Amino acid sequence: MWIILDPKCRGFFNYNFALYLCTVFSTMTKLLEWLLGASLIGMAWGLVTFDLLDLQLPPQYRELAWPMPVYLLVVFGCYSLATVGYRVATFNDCEDAAKELQAQIKEAKEDLKKKGLKM
Amino acid sequence: SEIDVEATGADQAVGFGLVGFSLSLFTYYTIWVIVLPFVDSDHVIHSYFLPREYSVILPGVAALILLLFVGTFIGVVTWKNRKPKKVD
Numbered sequence: 001m002w003i004i005l006d007p008k009c010r011g012f013f014n015y016n017f018a019l020y021l022c023t024v025f026s027t028m029t030k031l032l033e034w035l036l037g038a039s040l041i042g043m044a045w046g047l048v049t050f051d052l053l054d055l056q057l058p059p060q061y062r063e064l065a066w067p068m069p070v071y072l073l074v075v076f077g078c079y080s081l082a083t084v085g086y087r088v089a090t091f092n093d094c095e096d097a098a099k100e101l102q103a104q105i106k107e108a109k110e111d112l113k114k115k116g117l118k119m
Numbered sequence: 120s121e122i123d124v125e126a127t128g129a130d131q132a133v134g135f136g137l138v139g140f141s142l143s144l145f146t147y148y149t150i151w152v153i154v155l156p157f158v159d160s161d162h163v164i165h166s167y168f169l170p171r172e173y174s175v176i177l178p179g180v181a182a183l184i185l186l187l188f189v190g191t192f193i194g195v196v197t198w199k200n201r202k203p204k205k206v207d
Contacts, residue, residue, distance in 0.1 A: 063156040063171065070175045071152045075145060082141035089134025093127050 045069065148174070 028036075047053055048065040151168050158164060169177075 060156040064153065067152050067171070067175050070178050071148070074148055074178050078141040078145040078148075082138050082145075085134045085137025085141065087134070089131045089138070091130065091134075 024032075045065060045068055048055075048057065048062065051057075051062070150164075151171075151174050155165065155168060155171075
């Protein structure tokens with residue numbers, strides 16, 4: 001395994017690794033893009049919350065960082081709820097279409113009763 | 120018809136109620152998580168908010184309760200629709 005640290009071999013492995021990365025990036029699907037983005041953000045959050053690099057950030061920023069995943073979920077939930085509520089409130093009734101539909105249902109029921117279907 | 124107008128009224132009430140509830144929840148939660156760390160610890164505003172740990176624990180508990188409701192609902196509906204010989 002430590003052969004890659006040998007100066008004579010490192011160039012070979014670097015080149016092939018770079019080629020591999022190019023292939024991955026050029027054939028990256030949307031799923032991979034999202035996973036990559038999410039992982040990067042997740043790592044940044046982990047670094048700040050658990051102070052893995054000993055950055056010694058001010059305490060307020062650390063206090064702000066650690067609830068972030070839950071905060072983003074709650075905000076997303078609130079946005080979803082508000083969108084659903086707003087669309088329910090502004091959904092316009094089509095009274096003529098409703099009457100027409102009721103008439104058609106009645107007509108269909110009578111037709112089926114005539115043909116012997118028990119309701 | 121009479122029924123359509125009433126339904127719209129109830130729809131509007133529920134819809135705007137949801138919007139109002141979401142906005143209030145968002146505002147309270149944002150102040151709790153984002154604003155409070157930058158406010159002096161002896162400011163009076165802190166008395167309106169629980170300790171910071173609860174800002175993570177309470178949504179977690181709420182999510183669990185929601186899952187419980189959804190699971191129970193699915194279970195009840197599946198149970199009601201079971202047929203003696205085979206389930207379609």
